[in-house]
Amino acid sequence: MTEIVKIQGVQKRFGKVPALRNVNFTVNAGEVVGFIGPNGAGKSTTIRILLGIIQRDAGHAEIFGKDVWKDSLEIHRRISYVPGDVTLWGNLTGGEIIDLFLQLHGGGDKKRRDYLINRFELDPKKKAKGYSKGNRQKVALIAALSVDSDLYIFDEPTSGLDPLMEAIFQEEVEKLKKAGKSILLSSHILSEVERLADKVVIIRQGEIVETGTLDELRHLTRSTVTVVTKGDVSEIGEMNGVYDFQQKDNQATFSVDHKHFDSILLKASQLGVKRFEAVPPTLEDMFMRHYEG
Template sequence: MAKIVEVENLQKNFGKFSALKNVTFDVNAGEVLGYIGPNGSGKSTTLRILLGIIKASSGKAKIFGQDAWRDATEIHKQTAYVPGDVYLWPNLSGGEIIDLFMKLHGKGDPVKRDRLIQKFDLDPKKKTRSYSKGNRQKVALIAALASDAELYIFDEPTSGLDPLMEAVFQEEVRKLKTAGKAIILSSHILSEVEKLADRVAVIRKGEIVETGTLDELRHLTRYQYKVETQEPPIGLKRLNSVHDLVITDTAATFQADSDKVAEIMTMLMPYKLTKLESNPPTLEDLFMRHYE
């Protein structure tokens, strides 16, 4: 796959404060990168560097093989961006602003714009001074999604949207991915990232603490198990791979690493196993693992 975004050892200092420390990741065409972390972790600072809004203190930030700061104007011709806080001209209507954004970008699709206005249930004739936060967010999303870009950067894009509109957004992102577009989805809504992301980068206090596919990251956390047997499964107490074990008569709940299933099954068979349930860790489990 073509590499669209390359970030290597990126650092950003504000005086003595280090907002980013050796941040490294990349994004390929046809891929969604989930960039997650709480407020203040460095997500938006990273995106502002990629957009050429601020200059990195050191390191490399390239998009389409071009320098994100020096070649920002050229990069923007193939990039669409939606911030988490959208501020609009209050005396213009939503439709006027969408058309303005599309004209500024230069590659807008009026047919797609009209379809998105209908799907997002937006009244484009109203002045934006009367819009709720969710409707202001819809204006930015429609303008970005209706533009033909190669890279889409979404920074908390569904802030203010109801669950139905979140589902519309997710559907459109999947279409972009199928079309071979590169997407950076920065969010702290972990369920959203989990549904859309091919790979995840977790940032904590300006540093990338984990990166990889969801399956790769799930190997680093424990699955939750629930078993039922005909005899009390006391042998589980002898396994170092079993954690937080609770045995109640002939049932047990515990946590264990996913690669220890064979060992656990072997231990349980003599107790006449009748039921086994396992639940993989969610992205939220992975997230909390780094912040507790």
């Protein structure tokens, strides 16, 4: 697959504090990559390096095969970016600011702009100094989504939006995904990433601790199983690979390592299965696995 974003061995220090340590990941053509981690993990620093706002100390970072620092102006013609905290010109209206952004980017799509203004329920005639954080965020989102870019970079894009507007943003990203656009989505809303992302990159203390599709990552953690048997279900609780076993009569709920699934199923069948449900781990489960304690 064509690599749109490629980061290899990127390092960054602020004084004596290491912010990024050998960061590696890619975003391929037509792929949505969820970039997750808590505040201070290095997400925004990585994105600022990709945008050519700050320079890396070591490693390689490319977008469209071009160096993000040396070729930033050329790269910016083909990308759209939305930060998590948008600052606007207070005496301009929202509509004027959107049009200014579109002009700076080469024009944009006016029909799509009007569609998005209506979709996000923004008052474009109101001055920006009277906007809430959520409305400032809408201005940036409308401007970014009104441009036909090859790469969209969203850094906590729904910060300040209500759940209805979050859902609308997700629907618009799904449209971009169907159109074959590449998207790097940094978000603290794990359900949002789980819904949209083809691949997840988890960063912790400046280091990438996990990368892969959701299905690939789910093999690395445990599923939750609920089983009801005719025989004594407590026998399952004594098996290898079973954790957090809780029993009520002949119903049990527990977590299980995937490599032990066959033996669990065999034991349950021997006990006479009346009900068996297995729920794969959520993205939140996988995320917390790296941040517990």
